[in-house]
Amino acid sequence: MSFQDALYDPCPENSNICVVCGNSGTLFCCDSCPRSFHEKCHIHPINRKRDPWYCLFCCIKGIQENLSPDKCHQESEVLISPMNYVNKMKCKFLLLKIFSFPKSSFFIREPYYSRDQMCEVLKKPMWLNKIKRNLIGREYLNVGQFVADIRLVIENHKIMYKNESIVNLAYQLEKEFENHFKTIFEIQ
Structure with a gap:
């Protein structure tokens, strides 16, 4: 791996720190929002093979959009x-x-x-x-x-x-x- 390859960020629009713990490291980047997570910090298990991958924030947003807005x-x-x-x-x-x-x-x-x-x-x-x-x-x-x-x-x-x-x-x-x-x- 060259120095240039080591500096390449595959998800430049995503955060370089974990939303949960606030630390950097090996992060999984959501394909729908700029959030990034460590595998162990994200509550819902991360499927490494899934492409695109959506974080729990985006998944829940999709669920809530399908619920009745007037229901309490x-x-x-x-x-x-x-x-x-x-x-x-x-x-x-x-x-x-x-x-x-x-x-x-x-x-x-x-x-x-x-x-x-x-x-x-x-x-x-x-x-x-x-x-x-x-x-x-x-x-x-x-x-x-x-x-x-x-x-x-x-x-x-x-x-x-x-x-x-x-x-x-x-x-x-x-x-x-x-x-x-x-x-x-x-x-x-």
Whole structure:
């Protein structure tokens, strides 16, 4: 490979940083928008052989264009909705929006709690990467199970951490999640 080839950017119109983590590296460029992603950062698995390839932001835009624009839902009906293709795509998109939130990095990996703390206080430990695995692995039967786990991540952090700045992060993530949840699932 020559020096010129090494500098060639096959997608010059796309971003050179990942939308989710903000880092550069080996990125997959959407063929419909300027967004780029690391394979592990994009929630919906990337099919390397698919050409053209569309990111989850563009896929969800296509799904939403086919939905009734005047339809609004009650949260209670959304939570009991089965995890069909459209709802799963919406959940993946919602999780991608949460991963893209700049302050979400604290909630991504398994948190460190002492065993005693966990047994005494928490019903169940939860973190965003575990939710991602559960969502991709078809562990959720309905939207409510997915939403309950996101809310559990936030509640666990509010309970376990006494540091005001960490608790504030949980409140900020909660606000971000609830706003996107209502928008994506068209909740009135």
